[in-house]
Amino acid sequence: MRGVLARHWGALVLFGLTALTPLVVKDAFFLDSLVLILIWGALSAAWNLAGGYAGQVSLGHSAFFGIGAYSAALLATRWQQSPWLGMLLGVLVSVAAGAVIGYLSNRLRGPYFALSTIAFSQVLLIVASRWRGFTQGSEGIPVPFRPGFWTLGLGHVAWVYVALGLALVHYGVQVYFERSRVGYQLAGVREDEDAAEALGIASRKLRVFAVTLSAALTSVCGAFWAQYVGFVDPFYVFSVDLSIRFALNTIIGGVGTALGPFLGSILITSLETYLRATFAGVKTGFTGIYLIIYGCVLILVVRFVPEGLAGLAARLRAGVARSRERATDHAHA
Amino acid sequence: MLTLERVTKRFGGLTAVREVSLEVRAGDLLGIIGPNGAGKTTLFNVIAGYYRPEEGRVLFDGRDVTGLPPHAICRQGLTRTFQIVKPFGNLSVLDNVTIGSLTKVTRLRTARVDAERVVETCGLAPYARARARALPIGLRKRLEVARALATRPRLLLLDEVMAGLNPSELAGMVELIRRLHGEGLTLIVIEHIMAAMMRLARRIVVLHHGERIAEGTPAQIASDRRVIDAYLGEEFVLAEA
Amino acid sequence: MDPARLLGPAQIDALAQLGVSTILLGGIYALIAVGLTLIFGIMRVVNFAHGEFLMLGMYLAFWSFTLYGLDPYFVLFVSIPLFFLVGLLTYALVMRGVITASHNAQIFTTVGLSTALQNVALVAWTGDFRFVRPWHSSVVLRIAGTAFNLAQVVAFAIAVALTVALFAFMKWTHTGRVMRATAQDRDAATLMGIATDRVYRLTWAIGIACVGAAGVLVAPLYSVYPTAGLQFVLLSYVVVVLGGLGDMVGALLGSLIVAAVEVVGSYFFGTAWKEVLYFVLFIAVLVFRPAGLFGQRGAEMLGA
Numbered sequence: 001m002r003g004v005l006a007r008h009w010g011a012l013v014l015f016g017l018t019a020l021t022p023l024v025v026k027d028a029f030f031l032d033s034l035v036l037i038l039i040w041g042a043l044s045a046a047w048n049l050a051g052g053y054a055g056q057v058s059l060g061h062s063a064f065f066g067i068g069a070y071s072a073a074l075l076a077t078r079w080q081q082s083p084w085l086g087m088l089l090g091v092l093v094s095v096a097a098g099a100v101i102g103y104l105s106n107r108l109r110g111p112y113f114a115l116s117t118i119a120f121s122q123v124l125l126i127v128a129s130r131w132r133g134f135t136q137g138s139e140g141i142p143v144p145f146r147p148g149f150w151t152l153g154l155g156h157v158a159w160v161y162v163a164l165g166l167a168l169v170h171y172g173v174q175v176y177f178e179r180s181r182v183g184y185q186l187a188g189v190r191e192d193e194d195a196a197e198a199l200g201i202a203s204r205k206l207r208v209f210a211v212t213l214s215a216a217l218t219s220v221c222g223a224f225w226a227q228y229v230g231f232v233d234p235f236y237v238f239s240v241d242l243s244i245r246f247a248l249n250t251i252i253g254g255v256g257t258a259l260g261p262f263l264g265s266i267l268i269t270s271l272e273t274y275l276r277a278t279f280a281g282v283k284t285g286f287t288g289i290y291l292i293i294y295g296c297v298l299i300l301v302v303r304f305v306p307e308g309l310a311g312l313a314a315r316l317r318a319g320v321a322r323s324r325e326r327a328t329d330h331a332h333a
Numbered sequence: 334m335l336t337l338e339r340v341t342k343r344f345g346g347l348t349a350v351r352e353v354s355l356e357v358r359a360g361d362l363l364g365i366i367g368p369n370g371a372g373k374t375t376l377f378n379v380i381a382g383y384y385r386p387e388e389g390r391v392l393f394d395g396r397d398v399t400g401l402p403p404h405a406i407c408r409q410g411l412t413r414t415f416q417i418v419k420p421f422g423n424l425s426v427l428d429n430v431t432i433g434s435l436t437k438v439t440r441l442r443t444a445r446v447d448a449e450r451v452v453e454t455c456g457l458a459p460y461a462r463a464r465a466r467a468l469p470i471g472l473r474k475r476l477e478v479a480r481a482l483a484t485r486p487r488l489l490l491l492d493e494v495m496a497g498l499n500p501s502e503l504a505g506m507v508e509l510i511r512r513l514h515g516e517g518l519t520l521i522v523i524e525h526i527m528a529a530m531m532r533l534a535r536r537i538v539v540l541h542h543g544e545r546i547a548e549g550t551p552a553q554i555a556s557d558r559r560v561i562d563a564y565l566g567e568e569f570v571l572a573e574a
Numbered sequence: 575m576d577p578a579r580l581l582g583p584a585q586i587d588a589l590a591q592l593g594v595s596t597i598l599l600g601g602i603y604a605l606i607a608v609g610l611t612l613i614f615g616i617m618r619v620v621n622f623a624h625g626e627f628l629m630l631g632m633y634l635a636f637w638s639f640t641l642y643g644l645d646p647y648f649v650l651f652v653s654i655p656l657f658f659l660v661g662l663l664t665y666a667l668v669m670r671g672v673i674t675a676s677h678n679a680q681i682f683t684t685v686g687l688s689t690a691l692q693n694v695a696l697v698a699w700t701g702d703f704r705f706v707r708p709w710h711s712s713v714v715l716r717i718a719g720t721a722f723n724l725a726q727v728v729a730f731a732i733a734v735a736l737t738v739a740l741f742a743f744m745k746w747t748h749t750g751r752v753m754r755a756t757a758q759d760r761d762a763a764t765l766m767g768i769a770t771d772r773v774y775r776l777t778w779a780i781g782i783a784c785v786g787a788a789g790v791l792v793a794p795l796y797s798v799y800p801t802a803g804l805q806f807v808l809l810s811y812v813v814v815v816l817g818g819l820g821d822m823v824g825a826l827l828g829s830l831i832v833a834a835v836e837v838v839g840s841y842f843f844g845t846a847w848k849e850v851l852y853f854v855l856f857i858a859v860l861v862f863r864p865a866g867l868f869g870q871r872g873a874e875m876l877g878a
Contacts, residue, residue, distance in 0.1 A: 057678050059622075059685065107861050110677035111620035115811050116860050119853040122808070126850050181435050181444070188432040191421035198381065198415070200407035200436035200484050240804070244685055251682060288697035295690025302682045303671045 010259045010310075011171055018164050022157040031156040037262075037269045038163035039225055044249035044261030045170035046217035051247060052256035053177045054210035055190035056105045059243045060117030063124050064094045064215040066237035068222025070128060073141040073232040082150050083143075087223035091216045098215025102208030118240055125238035140233040143226050159228060166224060167262065170217060174258035177210075186210055218246075241291070248294055252301050254310030263309045268294070334359045334519055335380070335411070335488055340389035342372075342379050342543075349375040351543040352389070357488070362514045363521045364534030366554075368564050372543035373523045374416055377490050380521075381413040382406040393488070408436065413490035414477040416523070422466035426457055426476055429465050433483030448483055455479040455509065471502040478509065488519045495526050507533060531555065539564065592837055594720045600833035601730025602792055604826045606806050607813040608737055609784030615820015616757040616777045617673065622684040624810060625803020626691035627782050631657065631789015632706075632798040633699060639706045639793075646706060647728065650790050657786025661779030673774055688803075695800040704798040711794040729791045734826070736784065741822045753777060757820060805849070812856045 005012070021034060043065065051057045071093060072086030101120060105113050129138040147154075154162065177183040188196035189203040196203050226232050236242065249268050254260030275290045305312055337355040341348065350372040357363055365373050378384045380391055382403040391399045398406050406412075421429050430451050434444040452461050455475050460468060465476060474494045481489055495506050507529055514520055524530045530537065531551040539547040539554060541563040547554060554560055610624050634653055638644040664687065672683045713724040744750035756763040756773045764770055796802065812832050817824025832852070839851040 055678075057681055059681070104857070104861065111681055112815075112860050114681050115620070115808065116857050119808055119856045123850055123853045126847070130847070179441065181439060181441055184428065184432050184435055184441065184444075187424060187428070188421055191423060192419045194383070194403075195415065195419035195421065195480075196432070197383075197403035198407060198412050199433045199480060200404045200412070201432070202402070202404045241689070244689060247682065247685075288693040291693040292690050292697065295686045295688070295693065298686030298689070299668055299683050302675075302679050302686070306675075306679065 008175070008258075010313075011262075014259070014262060015164060015168060015171070018160070018167075022160045028156050031160055033269065033273050035156070035159045035163045035228065036273075037265050038160070038167040039221055039228070040245070040249060040269050041262035041265035042163070042167045042170040043218060043221045044246050044253070044265055045167075045174055045258070046214050046221065047246035048174060048214075048250045048255065048257075048261050049177060049217070050105075050211045050214035052250060052260075053174070053183065053186055053190070054105075054207055054214075056207065056211055057110070057114050057247070058101070058117040058211075058214075059114045059240060059247065060101075060119070060121035061214075061218050061246050062238050062240070062242040063117070063121035064098065064218035065222040065225070065242060066121070066124055066128065066234070067094050067097065068219030068224075069226035069232045069237045070135065070141070070222075071219070072223035072226045073143045074135070076143055076146075076227075077141055083223055083227045084150065086226075087220055090219040090223050094215040094219035095212055098212035099208060101215065102211035105207055105211050106204045118243070121238050121240065121243060125234055128234035128238060135234065138234060140231060143230050143232065145230060162224070163228075166221065171258055171262070173213070173217065174261075178258060182206070182209075244298075245294075248298055250308075252297065252308055254308030254312075257308070257310040257314075260308050260310040267309070334361075334394060335521075336390075336392040337376075337380070338390045338392070340376070340379055340386045340391065342375055342384055342386045349543050350379065350386070350540075353540070353543070353545050354389075355538065355545070357519060357521060359487075359519055360517065361519050361521075362510075362533065362535050364530045364537040364551075365521060365523045365540060366525070366527070366530060366537060366564065367540035371540040371564075373540055374492055375543075376540070377413055377492055377521075377523065381411065381490060407484055407486070410485070410487035411490075412481045412484050412486045414474075414481050414492055414494055416492040416496070418470070418473045418477045420465035420468070420473055420476055420480075422464070424465060425462050426465055426468070426479075427452060427461040429476055430457075430479050430483045433480040436484045451479050451483045455482070456505065471498050474498065474502075474506070475509075478506075482513070486518070488521070489513070491520060491522045491524075493523055493525060495524055495529055503529060588841075590720045592841060594722050596830065596834045596837045598722055598726035598730050598833075599837060600826075600830035601733040602726065602788075602795065602829075603806075603809060603813055603832055604737060604829035605729060605733035605788040605791060606785060607810040607817075607825045607829055608733070608740060608822060609781035609788070610810045611814045611817065611820055611822065611825045612740065612784065613777060613781035614814055616753050617774050618757075619669070619673070619680050620677070620684065620811075621781070622681065622807070623688035623691060624785055625805075625807030626688050626695075627657065627660070627785045627803070628789040628792075628806055629695060629798075629800065629803040630660070630691065631786040632793040632796070632802055633695060633704075633789075634786070635790040635793035636704050636706050636798045639708060640704075645708050645710075646790050646794055650732075650787055653786050653790045654783050658779045658783040660786065661782030662775065664782065665775045665778040669774070669778055670771070673771070692800050692803070699800070701800055706793040706798065708794060723795070725794045729795070732787075732791060733829075736787070737822050737826050740780075740784070744822070749776070808856060809852055812852060812859060815856075815859050 018034065018038065022031060025031065047058070047061050068087065068090035071090030072083040075081040075086035075089060076083055101117060104116055108116055128135045131137065135141070177186065185196065185201045186206055188199065188201055189206055193203045222237065249264035250261045251264070252267060253262065253264030271293070272290050301308065307315065335355070335357040337353055339352045339354050340350060341352055342350040353376060365376070367373055375384065379386050382398065382401050382405065385400045390397055393406070393409055393411050396409070398409065421432065427445070427448055430448040431444050434447040434451070435441070438444040438447050449461070452458055455478060457472065457475055457479055460472060465473070468476060478491065478494055491510070495503055498506060503526070510520065510522070510533060522530070522534065534551060537549065537551055537554045538545055539560050546563060547557045547560050549557065606628060610621060613619055613621050631653060634656070635646045635649050638649045639646065668683060668687055672679045711725050714721050715724055715727065744754060752768055753773050753776070755766070756768055756770050760770055809832060813825055813828040816831055817826070817828030832855070835851055835855055836848050840848045843851070
């Protein structure tokens, strides 16, 4: 129990505070930001499974996000079904697509893999925006608000708890990737595939598993997001910018750490909200300005803080521990 | 335990291993020597499943393992180390070995205990928490052996685990290999350091241009004309005499 | 201005037209891809911001034409030194720090650069589609039953000239040989006393100068907007991968193949779905011929 506390105090504080917030704060704008932070964090956590833990950097994860969003939206509008069913459908489709991408990740490494994932999300974008009869093409799909839990027509407070649940599940999956047999073996595959094979690890199967799970969880978030925001626009949900954003949150927070994606999401989403408020008057320039900042932040973080916020904290802690050790060594000598 | 039947491996026009047959019995400690480019590492890669041979078969415990992926072969009890060491650089020594243990032990906690024992056996205990990347080459070679041992192999292929070691590290490694062999592990060892090889191996196979040119006890090998011409050279014979 | 749209009336000999369109479109793609293959081949850096430099070149042509009435073919001569400088600058500020870092670090850095540049353009010049239409952009040549655009012919000629010039530079000059040596083995080159940092800086700057010039040249053929580069960057990678990494002549051949797929694909399926064809082709090439159709070297290094 003490070990759990020591390892996850950051998450406990973070998620604990989030759970308490709606009891105190009733401001819709603030709660809305909180929901978005949690959903973006969960999305980045899902990306982290492939990009961080498995070391397969995807720049086309918006494909799975879009699959989830479209599944929920189409099922709700065309067949009046629950978004929960849409989510299930999205997961099934994403598992199939994720397995294909996972297979590609075995044949293509590094930049090649990233390029092929972009191509994949672009194909889906073209299909979604051109297939008028089914997806309503480039006009997008408005998702109706139907009150109730089964239809996910919820108020802000309820949404905070739904999003918190989502975030906790994704955090939990990441922790599983850190502290389980699969997680250790995956770390081996990420570090050196040949060596991992020599130790009896089925590296290819494991990589497909990680990418597929990452795809499925991304698609779950997509379904929630569609219902929360109420509109699915193909040019947004399948965009490369969105994929980059999943990666960006994770990199800033700390690649391959469970808390990192959430830390990154807090920082980036707050920044966006702040800039949105500041530049509310400047209509066209706004998106551009915060994306310029994203781009620069990404370059700077990769260059100067490659381990991200979470890694930085760990480094500082290790530094303190080491200097303490040194102090005791001196005392003994 | 291990049988190679006329194994041939080609790369384009180059034949790296040509019709090599080999028989390793349980409890053997077989040495493989030969000049650079003789096909020693390629042979290991074929046995351990990294390359599929164009011709011939690899039998392990009577079962045909030709063309199986490395991880499947490892799970049957045959694994290898790499000449150019491949540590999981960003992980601790203990985590490196734990990943090996997890092949036979499913529970993480049990695997860690098991890994601690292996780390101890290989004399890496003082470095258990160090990042593998930070180790000097001598210890990285040891880690290579420790990680392979953690998978509890019955047959272990060691690819130049003594290269680049200083004399005291070398003595330690020889001692470790002897001890493992004493405990019943079957080993095939590739090595360039002839003095160590002569003391260690019961039987030596000599490869030259991908072909097996000689096999015998260290004494027989040292006096074999073809081996001297191809590899050892006159100085070696004089020095040994 | 879709080249496939030139395929019109049935009286034109369709096959000859397809052939001509393919060659001319291939020239444009080669022009864009040649700088990329240089950077890719020598620095082993996948430059995700390549399309953005193309976009900047297009804007340079647009503003020079709109504000000062300068013809793109004149601007071309200004653009080469200008983008060479832009290359030196971005190398010093952005690329230098990650040149020895992991592939992932390089991916994120160039993605960051791409995002920043795209949005600088958006903020500065809005998202409107802009057009550069000098007098010669509407000149259509008709020869033996085929019709083609003069601007495409010029772009094609310059693409060939540029490829030949770069090829000669790499093959016969001392600097070119040093660059190839560095590409083959970075560590060995360092040991031989080659200042690899200087080689990379030069490679990057030349690559950016090429793509900037390409942007100026293609501006009269396409519309100019902040994300104009995206549609070309993936395409350029198809070309580069098809042709083999860092292989100039391969890039030229790869461009022709991609152009053929596009022209023939548009002819049969309509232009709306041609992008799907690229991307499927792209993934197929990556999966089945990662070392390129003609080359072998280099793919393994990158795959590691």
